[in-house]
Amino acid sequence: AQSVAQPEDQVNVAEGNPLTVKCTYSVSGNPYLFWYVQYPNRGLQFLLKYITGDNLVKGSYGFEAEFNKSQTSFHLKKPSALVSDSALYFCAVRVMLLEGSARQLTFGSGTQLTVLP
């Protein structure tokens, strides 16, 4: 089985401060990890993904995420938050099965980020 946890329903941060949105995962095998952002009444927009290689992944809009295998985490970060970053953020995981197929994406429950001016 595979699962994703986003332990914080809500994160508030002041504009200009660094932000972190947390994600932990549980899989049997090597994980493929994704971050998406959703603005109100819109679809999900892809931010970044970890496949293999460098543990620090850079993505769209200045976001980055750090893969930590020992802590089974994939936290989303940004050095300086903008008010326009306020949105709902989803972490997702997919794992390759032994027989060569892959499971479908499993999403976390989402974290609402609010950046205060």
Next chain:
Amino acid sequence: DGGITQSPKYLFRKEGQNVTLSCEQNLNHDAMYWYRQDPGQGLRLIYYSQIVNDFQKGDIAEGYSVSREKKESFPLTVTSAQKNPTAFYLCASTTRGPSPQETQYFGPGTRLLVL
């Protein structure tokens, strides 16, 4: 939202009525997906299709049906058997699936409400 369109943006369903949500993509993607989004629950997979004329149930397929007659189109029907259909429905696609590194791209969504 890329090259994936969903219509209508809002849909109202009466008791006992079947309704169909449209999803079209011009990305030449092979695989398409339907998700349901409820507050605080993230996204849950309803159905997916990897090729034309083939589709598989996801985690919450009961009360829903799909078809995949064309590569570009993957409509979802919410049947009267779905007793709690009020949700935000999202369609997604990938170049092929379910290869693990493929990114899913999403449409803008359809909000279904029950009258």
